[in-house]
Amino acid sequence: MTTSTHLLRRRRFLPLFVTQLLGAFNDNLFKNAVIFFVVYSVYQSEKAEAVFSGIASALFILPFFLLSALAGQLADMRDKAMIIRWVKLLEIAIMVVGGGGLVLAWFGIAVENxxxxxxxxALLGMGVHSTFFGPIKYAILPQHLKQSEVxxxxxxxxxxxxxxxLAGTILAGFIPxxxxxxxxxITALLGxxxxxxxxxAPPMVEAEPLDYHILRASVQLxxxxxxxxxxxxxxxxxxxFWAVGAVLFIEFPLLAKRVLCANKEVASLFLVIFSIGVALGSVSINQLLKGRVSARYSPPAVLIMALFxxxxxxxxxxxxPTADGHLLSVAEFLHHPLAPMLLGTLGGIAIAGGMFVVPLYAFLTTFVDKSQTARTIAANNVVNSGxxxxxxxxxxxxxxAGLEIVQLILIAAGMCLISAWLGLLLYRAEQAAEAVKVEG
Structure with a gap:
C-alpha cells in the first residue's frame, strides 16, 4: 500500500489515474442513466427490457472488437499522452450528443423514435472512446513506472x-x-x-504505416x-472473466425489477456493491503478491468466485414476489431477511473477481517488450470483446427463449470454471518458464 500511496503523489501517475477515473465515471453515469430510464420508465415487458439491455451492452462492446487493432497500433507508434488528449476531446462531443438524448427523454419528446x-x-461513441483509451491506460504504466511499481x-x-x-452508478440510480x-x-470537460x-509518452519503436483494414489488422494483431x-x-x-461480467451486468437491472421486485435504486446498489468488491480485490492482491507479478492466486480466486x-x-x-407488483425501495429491500446474504454473496463475487484479473493484466504489460505493450492490450481487448x-x-x-433470469446466472458460474482451468495452465507455464531461466 505504501507504493500505491507513493504513486498517487507523482505526476507520472496521478494525472493518468484521474483521467481514466473520470472516463470510467462518465461511461457508467451515462450508460446506467440510459438503461435505468428505459427499463423503468419506457418498457413494461420483460422481453423488451432484456433485448434493450443486451443491445445497449453490445453497442458499447462492438468498437472494442472492430477498432482495437487500430487503437493498439496508434498507441505503440504515437505519443500516448497526445492520443489521450484527442480521445478526451472526442468524449466531449459524444457526451453532448448523449446528453441531448437524455434531455429529450426528460421532456418526453420523441422518446422511442x-x-x-x-x-x-452516444453509447456506441463511448465504446469507441474506451477502445482507444483502454490500451494506453495499461501500456503507459511500464513506460512511466518502475518495474516494481507496475x-x-x-x-x-x-x-x-x-x-x-461505483460513483457513476450511484448517481445514475439516484439523480434525475x-x-x-x-x-x-461537465465530466468530459474535466477529463x-x-x-x-x-x-x-513517446513511442518505443519507429512509426510504421497504420493498417486501416480493421478485419485484417485484428486477425493479424x-x-x-x-x-x-x-x-x-x-x-x-x-x-x-469479462464474459462472466457481461452476463452479470446485463442481468442486474432485470434481476432487481423482475425477480427481487425492487426499484432502480436497488439495481444501482447491486452495481455499487460489485464495484466496491472489485476495487477491494484489485488492491488486496498486490499485498498478497508483495508486488510480484504472478498468476499464483488467480485459479483459486476464480473458483471462489464461482461458488459465490x-x-x-x-x-x-x-x-x-411482492403484492400487487410493488417495487421495493432501498430501505425496504435492506429490511428483507435475505438482503444481507444477497449483498454478501455479491460482494464475494466481486472481491474474488478483482483478485483474479489484476495480476493477469499486470502480466500482459510486463511480460512483453514495452514497444509491444499497447498492441498486446489491444489484442486482449479484441478477444475480450468477442x-x-x-x-x-x-x-x-x-x-x-424463455429461460428465467435467475437461471441465467448459473451460466456465469460455468464460465468461472473455464477461467480457473486457464489460470491454472498459465501458472504452470509461468513456473516452467522460471525453471528454464534458473537452469539457464
Missing part, C-alpha cells in the same frame, strides 16, 4: 476504475435524468483538462500476440 436512438449512438499501478487503475463505476445530461458533459497534465503460450492463456483467462455466483443464484431464487459479445448474446438469446 429519436431520444433512445440518440442515446444508443503491479501496484495496475491495481490502482483497476480499483480506481471500479470506484468510478436531466442532471445526468449535464453531468456527463480533457486533467489529460493535459499527463507527461509525454491477435495472431502476432497469441503465439506465446503464456500470453495466450492470460488473454483467454481474462476473456472468460452459485450462492448468489440460490439466494435470488428464494425471494418471493467473449463479452458472445456472453451478452447467449444471455439475451436464452432470455428471449
Amino acid at each position: 429519436f431520444a433512445i436512438p440518440l442515446m444508443l449512438v 503491479l501496484a499501478g495496475t491495481g490502482l487503475v483497476e480499483a480506481g476504475t471500479y470506484l468510478a463505476i 435524468v436531466e442532471w445526468a445530461a449535464a453531468g456527463v458533459v 480533457y483538462a486533467t489529460s493535459l497534465q499527463i507527461p509525454e 491477435v495472431k502476432n500476440t497469441m503465439h506465446d503460450r503464456r500470453v495466450f492463456l492470460a488473454i483467454a483467462s481474462i476473456s472468460f 455466483v452459485v450462492a448468489f443464484q440460490q439466494v435470488c431464487s428464494r425471494f418471493a 467473449a463479452m459479445t458472445l456472453g451478452a448474446l447467449v444471455a439475451v438469446g436464452l432470455g428471449a
Whole structure:
C-alpha cells in the first residue's frame, strides 16, 4: 500500500489515474442513466427490457472488437499522452450528443423514435472512446513506472476504475435524468483538462504505416500476440472473466425489477456493491503478491468466485414476489431477511473477481517488450470483446427463449470454471518458464 500511496503523489501517475477515473465515471453515469430510464420508465415487458439491455451492452462492446487493432497500433507508434488528449476531446462531443438524448427523454419528446436512438449512438461513441483509451491506460504504466511499481499501478487503475463505476452508478440510480445530461458533459470537460497534465509518452519503436483494414489488422494483431503460450492463456483467462461480467451486468437491472421486485435504486446498489468488491480485490492482491507479478492466486480466486455466483443464484431464487407488483425501495429491500446474504454473496463475487484479473493484466504489460505493450492490450481487448459479445448474446438469446433470469446466472458460474482451468495452465507455464531461466 505504501507504493500505491507513493504513486498517487507523482505526476507520472496521478494525472493518468484521474483521467481514466473520470472516463470510467462518465461511461457508467451515462450508460446506467440510459438503461435505468428505459427499463423503468419506457418498457413494461420483460422481453423488451432484456433485448434493450443486451443491445445497449453490445453497442458499447462492438468498437472494442472492430477498432482495437487500430487503437493498439496508434498507441505503440504515437505519443500516448497526445492520443489521450484527442480521445478526451472526442468524449466531449459524444457526451453532448448523449446528453441531448437524455434531455429529450426528460421532456418526453420523441422518446422511442429519436431520444433512445440518440442515446444508443452516444453509447456506441463511448465504446469507441474506451477502445482507444483502454490500451494506453495499461501500456503507459511500464513506460512511466518502475518495474516494481507496475503491479501496484495496475491495481490502482483497476480499483480506481471500479470506484468510478461505483460513483457513476450511484448517481445514475439516484439523480434525475436531466442532471445526468449535464453531468456527463461537465465530466468530459474535466477529463480533457486533467489529460493535459499527463507527461509525454513517446513511442518505443519507429512509426510504421497504420493498417486501416480493421478485419485484417485484428486477425493479424491477435495472431502476432497469441503465439506465446503464456500470453495466450492470460488473454483467454481474462476473456472468460469479462464474459462472466457481461452476463452479470446485463442481468442486474432485470434481476432487481423482475425477480427481487425492487426499484432502480436497488439495481444501482447491486452495481455499487460489485464495484466496491472489485476495487477491494484489485488492491488486496498486490499485498498478497508483495508486488510480484504472478498468476499464483488467480485459479483459486476464480473458483471462489464461482461458488459465490452459485450462492448468489440460490439466494435470488428464494425471494418471493411482492403484492400487487410493488417495487421495493432501498430501505425496504435492506429490511428483507435475505438482503444481507444477497449483498454478501455479491460482494464475494466481486472481491474474488478483482483478485483474479489484476495480476493477469499486470502480466500482459510486463511480460512483453514495452514497444509491444499497447498492441498486446489491444489484442486482449479484441478477444475480450468477442467473449463479452458472445456472453451478452447467449444471455439475451436464452432470455428471449424463455429461460428465467435467475437461471441465467448459473451460466456465469460455468464460465468461472473455464477461467480457473486457464489460470491454472498459465501458472504452470509461468513456473516452467522460471525453471528454464534458473537452469539457464
